[in-house]
Amino acid sequence: MGELPEKPVFSFVGAGGKTTCVLKLADELAGLGMKVLVTTSTHIQHPFYLGRTGLLDADTKTIKEAGVPGKVVIAGRKLEQEKKIAGLLETQLEEVLESYDAVVIEADGAKHYPFKVPAEHEPVIYQITTHILIVESMQAFNHPLSEVCFRLEKAQEILNQADFREKQLTPEIVAKLLEKGYLEKLTGSLSNPKRKIGVIFNQQDSQTFEEKLSVPVIYEKKLEMPEKKKFFLIMLASGFSRRFGGNKLIYSMEKMPMYQILMEKLDWVRQHSEHVAGVCVVSQYERIRKSAEEYGFLAVDNSDSSQGISASIKKGIRAVHKENVKGECYCFVVADQPHLKQETILRLLEGFQRSEKGIGAVVWNEQIGNPVIFHEKYREELLELEGDTGGKRVLKRHLEDVYLCEAEEKTELKDYDYKPEEEAEK
Template identity: 45%
Template sequence: MKKMLLDMLKSTGRWPEKPVISLVGAGGKTTCAYLLAEELAGEGKKVLVTTTTHMEHPNFLGRNGAIDQSPEEIAAALEKSPIVTAGTSGLGGMKMRALPEEVFGAVLPYFDAAVIEADGSKRHPFKVPASHEPVIRKETTHIMILAGMPAMGRPLCRVCFRMEEAEKLLLETENRGPAEDGRDGSLAERILTPGLAGRLLEAGYVQPLKRQFPDAAQMILLNQTEDAAAVEELQKNTSVPVFGRPSDPVRANGRIHLILLAAGFSRRFGENKLLFELDGRPMYQYPMEIFRTLKAVRRDIASVCVVSQYARILETAGEYGFCPAENRESAEGISSSLKLGIKKSREADKTDGTEEHFYCFFVADQPHLRADTVNRFLDGFLRSGKKIGCLASGDTTGNPVIFHESYVPELMGLKGDTGGKKVLKRHPEEVFLCDVGEELQLHDYDSRQSLEDRRIKGNAE
């Protein structure tokens, strides 16, 4: 039987009545923080989840949150769930920041355990910390150091956050010249192996943290792997226990239907904006290029449907190999296109009916959206276990929006110029929000003026 995260931590030494666990490094800290919290809650504990740096806002994770609250208000949130995520408002609303030290100290007695994300890695799968990192609370009893298995076998410069710190450690601890690990004289191009990762984590995290927190038990988690040999190689190069954790399961039988809603009248634009050329390409063609890329890289795309009232768009959809769906009822609003897209997608599906189905809606006037962003969004959504998902930036939600098939009756019940966002707002607890990264990717063009403003701003930048 595979060890759970809690079993791993308990095996590292004395287990206190009220554990305070700090997660550092890179490669899945937030995911592991909530897995730990859920395992602790399963033992009947009341669990505080927080950060000393920043982490995803609980609202965007569907979590029970208490942001900018007093210790008493944070404790009161336990009435909703045994796991409470607490912090202060972060810039842009997508992240939360640390609790003030006095608030953390005051709220801790209300809980039986605390799980703290205590390091930042900017989505890199590996990290070597700077001298001021990580930020560990003095109450910490256990430190879990993470490294992502997807970083292994790749050049350090492509996977390591704080590459300059990695270079310093390598120069300090090794004699330059040909040696193991594929070293070719370029530190940045060194291939990260589990052995090299172990040496960097030992020098960057383990030894400094032993000096600063001698009573805190430490372990390393090689995340997203079942490779026992990789775990063993890393273990040979560090002085603390090393464990492996397999990848999160993805809905293996999920089937995704991509639906482009391209039947609007563009009244505010002054002409058909979907046919308007931007950088030499009509607006509607941008999402079609994304669809073509997704079909090439993903096996779970069941169908692609383009809904429009315009012959040129429908003809192009056919040329791309997509299913064109003529909407003769466009005057009834976006709900007519949405429902037609679902109907045609179901007709195009050739599976035996045993798979889960998801309907992902795109708009045709969002030309800055990128295929890699959509691919990341779909992966994150499938792993989340949620049934609704959309892209977001700060407090702004945007397209695409994806729905599990269980929401089809609600979607088919929409009327007039009402889209799927109405269904999304009814079920906030079921929504997975994916940070788009660049807000520009969410931008759509309602008027010629908005397009000109964007061009002027782009030229100025």
């Protein structure tokens, strides 16, 4: 695709993995220290269901200020259909462009089909686009068009064959549909001599299309299915609250004890995530353990609480760990973080599930907080912790293996060392 211009704007079209490609490219650009904006000219999955936060219905000033080196910002407009968002208007995108180093746009829809031929009004390419990448999934390869192709009627027009519905999707048919469906349009009515155009064959590592297509070809090799992770939510509730002037975990906030606020949220997360294998509460306090049992959680007595937080971590891991079970992940939640949103915990779990990382954490403006997730490959390191040293020590050793989930508000990361009225006076 050649060298990138000063402000590249990538538009992804086609089917079969566009959103994954959009986010992968955005993360790679952010990894280079760039300020990256993600949006759509049609619709894209809601950031919540992508395990990310987003700026929805935000004004231009807010979107501009959100641009930070090394960060991906997803911006768009709310829709009644809660699992999708619309994109920024082209005029608004042009206004905010000056605050970003790169923009990645999902510019087409395919209703989850692995292959697509566009209609007359598709794709929706903004004028500022510098690169167009056509994505097609080769999971559709050697399947009947009727099963795998979106806009089947457009494929029929191009192929002009009576029995086209049962035609197998061969390399020759793929090339013809791409040339006639996308490339003639993108080099004709939607052409811009300065734009670069390429094709990404997703889930593909064996077929050769270079000689069949008139544009560069990129292969995203077929990957092994990612490991399905099983999350154990472990709530740490054993602190002595020495600076608080009493047991802060039973301090009433929002008309219930602080610890119960977190229990309510963990119960909600358990009901909304198929990946949660169990919830465990580690506490030296009988009242808290009894409450945990009422929620159906595993309650673990921490008789070694005087040894510091490391004792709570070890007891939690040992309580939930099962031999010969792969994919265990331990998500530690602290009981004195009442403003943490249940939706943020869920986004952390869902995003970490899709990531290839071994550690996950909630973050606000580069400040890493709780909850923190550790894959079982870090179990032994966690079990070696001593004293009042928590899992952050393990996290800092492996920063290259950390997935970060942005909190929606700064207060979500706040824990209480002092009573709220004393905090306000400080």
